[in-house]
Amino acid sequence: MTAPAIVRKAITRQAASRPRRPKVDRGGVAVEIWLRLQASLVYAFLYLPIVIVVIFSFNANRLATVWTGFSLDWYPEALSNSVVQNALGNSFIVAIPNAILATLFGTMAALGLQRVPRRIRIGFDVLTYISIIVPEIVIALATLVLFATSFSFLDDTFGIKLRFGYATIIAAHMLFNTSLVLLLVRARLTGMDRTLVDASADLFATPWRTFRQITFPQLLPAIMAGFLLAFTFSFDDFVITTFTSGPGSSTLPLWIFGQVKRSVSPETNAVATIMLMFTLAMLFVGQFLLLRNSRRTHGQAGGGMAGIVAEQR
Amino acid sequence: MTARIQTSATSGEGGRFRSALLTFLLVLPTGAWYLVLLVAPLVIVTIFSFGVRARNGGYSPAFVLDNYTAILGDLQKAAPFTTSLSMAIAGTIGCLLVGLPLAYFIATRGGSRKGLFILLLVIPFWTSFLIRTYAWLIVLGPENLGGLIGDLIGDDDFRILGTPAAVLLGLVYGYLPLMVFPLYVTLERMDRSLVEASKDLGAGRLATFRQVTLPIALPGLITGSILVFIPMMGEYVIPQILGYGRIYLVGNALVTDFLEARNWPAGSAKAVVLIAVMMITVSFYTWFVNRGRKGREVSVL
Numbered sequence: 001m002t003a004p005a006i007v008r009k010a011i012t013r014q015a016a017s018r019p020r021r022p023k024v025d026r027g028g029v030a031v032e033i034w035l036r037l038q039a040s041l042v043y044a045f046l047y048l049p050i051v052i053v054v055i056f057s058f059n060a061n062r063l064a065t066v067w068t069g070f071s072l073d074w075y076p077e078a079l080s081n082s083v084v085q086n087a088l089g090n091s092f093i094v095a096i097p098n099a100i101l102a103t104l105f106g107t108m109a110a111l112g113l114q115r116v117p118r119r120i121r122i123g124f125d126v127l128t129y130i131s132i133i134v135p136e137i138v139i140a141l142a143t144l145v146l147f148a149t150s151f152s153f154l155d156d157t158f159g160i161k162l163r164f165g166y167a168t169i170i171a172a173h174m175l176f177n178t179s180l181v182l183l184l185v186r187a188r189l190t191g192m193d194r195t196l197v198d199a200s201a202d203l204f205a206t207p208w209r210t211f212r213q214i215t216f217p218q219l220l221p222a223i224m225a226g227f228l229l230a231f232t233f234s235f236d237d238f239v240i241t242t243f244t245s246g247p248g249s250s251t252l253p254l255w256i257f258g259q260v261k262r263s264v265s266p267e268t269n270a271v272a273t274i275m276l277m278f279t280l281a282m283l284f285v286g287q288f289l290l291l292r293n294s295r296r297t298h299g300q301a302g303g304g305m306a307g308i309v310a311e312q313r
Numbered sequence: 314m315t316a317r318i319q320t321s322a323t324s325g326e327g328g329r330f331r332s333a334l335l336t337f338l339l340v341l342p343t344g345a346w347y348l349v350l351l352v353a354p355l356v357i358v359t360i361f362s363f364g365v366r367a368r369n370g371g372y373s374p375a376f377v378l379d380n381y382t383a384i385l386g387d388l389q390k391a392a393p394f395t396t397s398l399s400m401a402i403a404g405t406i407g408c409l410l411v412g413l414p415l416a417y418f419i420a421t422r423g424g425s426r427k428g429l430f431i432l433l434l435v436i437p438f439w440t441s442f443l444i445r446t447y448a449w450l451i452v453l454g455p456e457n458l459g460g461l462i463g464d465l466i467g468d469d470d471f472r473i474l475g476t477p478a479a480v481l482l483g484l485v486y487g488y489l490p491l492m493v494f495p496l497y498v499t500l501e502r503m504d505r506s507l508v509e510a511s512k513d514l515g516a517g518r519l520a521t522f523r524q525v526t527l528p529i530a531l532p533g534l535i536t537g538s539i540l541v542f543i544p545m546m547g548e549y550v551i552p553q554i555l556g557y558g559r560i561y562l563v564g565n566a567l568v569t570d571f572l573e574a575r576n577w578p579a580g581s582a583k584a585v586v587l588i589a590v591m592m593i594t595v596s597f598y599t600w601f602v603n604r605g606r607k608g609r610e611v612s613v614l
Contacts, residue, residue, distance in 0.1 A: 027518055032422075039418040039430075042411055045486070046437045049448030056451055066456045105342040112339025115332070124340070127347040133595065134355075135547020137564040138584045141571050142354035145581075149357065149372075175350045178343050229439075236441040239549060253443050260447040260554060272444045279440050287432060 050276065057269035074270040084255060084271055091235055091251040093166055098173045099231035105174070106181025106230075107223050110189055113182075131179045140243040143172045147244065164246030172244040173234045180233070181226035188222035221289040228286035232279050355588070362581035370575025380582030393566035394586070400477070400562060401545035404484035408492035408541045409534070411485060416496035416533075417526075421505070431497065438490040446483055446554050453479060453555075475557035483551040488544060492537035499533030500526075539598050543591050563587055 060071035078084055113121050131139075147168055154160040192215070200210040238253040245254065252275060259268040362380055367373040387394065419430045437445060453459045453473045463471030473479045503526070511521040527534075549564030558565065563583060570580030 031518065035414060035418045035422060038414045042415045042489070043433060045411075046434070046489070049445055049452055049486070050437060050440065052451050053444060053448045105346065108339045109343035112336050115336040116340060120340075124344070124347075127351060131347065131351050133543060133591065134588060135544060135564070135591070137547050137549045137567055138358075138587060139351075139354070141567055141580065142358045142584065143350060144571065145361065145372075145577060146350075146354040146357055171346075171350060175346060178346055182343065232439060236443070238443045253441065256443055256447070257550075257554075260450060264447065264450050268447075272441070272447075276440055276444060280436065283436060283439050287435070 053269050054273050054276070056264075057266055057273045059266045059269070062265065071266075074266040075274075078267045078270040078274075081267070084252075087250060087252045087255040090166070090249055091253075094169050094173065094241070094249075094251055095231050095234040098170045098177060098234045099227050101170070102174045102177035102230045103181050103223060103227040106178045106226060107185050107219070109178070109182050110185035113186065114189065128179045128182055131175050132183075136176075136239045139175070140172070140240045143168075143175075143240070144243045164244060165249045168244045168246070169241050169249060169251075170234075172240050173237060176240075177230035177233055180229055181223070184222045184226040184229075185219055188219050192218050224289050225286045228282045228289075232282050232286075236275070236279060358581045358584050360581075361577050362585045364578040364581075366576040366578055370577075372577040372581075380578050381586070383579065384582060384586055393561050393563045393583075396561060397546050397548075397563040400480060400484065400548075400560075401542050403481055404488065404545045405492075405538050405542045407481065407485040408489050409538065412489055412492035412496060412537065413530075413534070416493045416500055416530075419493075420497050420500035420503070427501070431494075434490045434493055442487060443550060443554075446487065446551055449479065449483060449486070449555055450474065453482075474555060475559050477556070477560055479555040480552050480560045480562075483555040484545050484548065487548075487551060488541040491540040491544075495533040495536035495540065496530060497533070499530050503529045535598060535601060539594055542594060546590060547587060 056067070057074055058070050058072065059067055060069035060073075061067070109124070113124055116124075147164065151162045154162060196214050196218075197210055200214050201207075205213070235251075236253060238257055241251055242254055242257070245251070252271065256268055256272060256275075259265060361372045363376050363378070364372050365375045365377060365379070384392075384394065419427055423430050451457065455463070455472065455474075459471070459473045462473070463469060473482075507525050507529075508521055511525050512518075516524070547564050548562055549568065552558065552560040552562050552565055567580050567583055567587075570576050570583060574580075
């Protein structure tokens with residue numbers, strides 16, 4: 001139905017039932033108030049729990065859920081806990097290589113996919129979307145089964161002993177993150193100004209030089225944002241990590257989950273606050289890069305990150 | 314990039330070969346990853362779903378349909394699939410009720426602050442899902458909001474945590490942004506003069522909303538619903554934490570099957586059914602969107 005048709009329908013229905021008259025717009029004010037109130041409440045709803053966690057990390061009480069007074073003790077306590085230190089270290093050991101490799105592979109694939117026949121590209125697209133849309137728990141358990149089965153097969157046939165650990169977590173995280181970077185970089189490639197590439201070629205620059213001096217600088221913000229998002233995802237992930245980790249390779253989210261299954265302590269809140277701050281810092285850098293990027297190409301402000309978010313999970 | 318292909322094409326056979334090799338090498342790592350860590354696991358799970366449980370757990374080759382008939386049998390009882398389905402539907406409706414007015418507000422009243430409003434939605438979405446979920450343990454705890462509500466209704470034993478209500482709240486909270494983004498995008502593109510025209514010509518507020526705004530927002534509404542419905546169907550963390558593991562969804566059933574019962578075939582069958590539900594939802598969605606597009610083309614002609 002065309003838009004004017006919709007309006008026409010609305011009008012004929014209304015015109016038949018009610019004569020037109022100048023109206024005092026009392027309902028309009030009510031709707032304005034309601035919209036505003038609702039929006040404020042939703043934002044409060046979104047941020048309240050996060051703020052509560054931060055506040056309760058300064059709670060003087062051992063039982064985290066009752067506020068008794070201000071205290072800074074939980075931060076040194078949490079940071080000197082050797083289990084937390086280990087988990088924090090593991091989080092970085094997993095997140096950094098994952099982000100580097102996912103960014104590298106995703107960017108390479110985005111560049112390569114421009115050069116392949118349409119059929120292959122569609123196949124790739126299907127896999128990319130499947131990797132993003134299949135529920136995390138299914139991917140996690142299916143990967144667990146794959147690893148367990150192939151490890152026992154390798155052990156039985158060749159006597160090669162492989163175990164769950166950093167490598168399995170990194171490999172599993174990279175699936176989602178590579179797709180994420182691929183989509184980000186490809187979005188940037190399609191929106192890119194081609195005249196510069198053509199001009200560069202016309203001026204007898206070698207393909208490699210064109211890439212280095214024209215294409216790559218234009219892609220850089222998307223690549224950086226992809227890196228940061230990949231890092232953040234890996235750093236925060238619980239579901240895939242918990243099923244692909246081995247003894248000694250558990251990360252911070254796993255520690256937090258173990259804690260809150262018993263009871264929430266201010267120590268947990270302190271660790272959570274540190275994680276939140278770290279993630280937020282990363283996201284602000286990423287958003288800044290994307291915004292600068294989209295402004296330069298006259299894109300929609302705020303569309304960059306939101307678009308990617310809308311496609312994930 | 315086009316230029317690069319042209320240059321390599323002009324430099325003859327060797328150049329064309331090098332170009333093809335480069336393309337292959339560029340796509341290889343990601344392709345390999347998809348093959349080994351996406352296609353292979355899904356294929357293995359599909360194969361396992363027809364097998365039987367080995368005596369001491371795991372998988373033993375066979376070709377039986379028992380694992381699927383077991384799921385069908387479960388559907389008569391309050392099994393994980395029915396719980397998940399009702400939770401996901403309720404959660405989607407919840408997201409819609411909360412998200413639609415918000416998206417409408419940002420799109421029509423946001424002005425120059427639209428970007429900021431959207432950014433404020435993005436931030437919680439990208440912070441740790443786990444932390445945002447367990448935060449409700451504090452908020453809804455008997456010492457805080459949970460106890461307050463209990464006092465208000467005069468029931469000392471009132472608890473929210475560990476009930477379906479807490480899980481539902483967690484679902485809506487966790488996935489709300491995914492509903493708002495696509496709604497916002499469609500409403501943002503909406504031609505506001507249509508609303509004005511409708512109002513000028515005497516249509517009431519509700520009639521304008523129902524007959525102008527809602528049809529225009531429909532594609533975003535459906536995209537948003539799919540985006541929240543699918544992860545809600547497969548949710549695992551929220552029922553574990555806010556439901557104390559008492560609210561048993563498909564995700565939890567999968568973990569029990571694979572890790573506790575070590576009945577891989579039964580778990581695999583559930584995973585396959587879950588993926589099938591997801592695929593059907595997405596295909597329906599694609600069909601719906603394409604149908605809409607065809608309609609628009611016709612109307613343009």
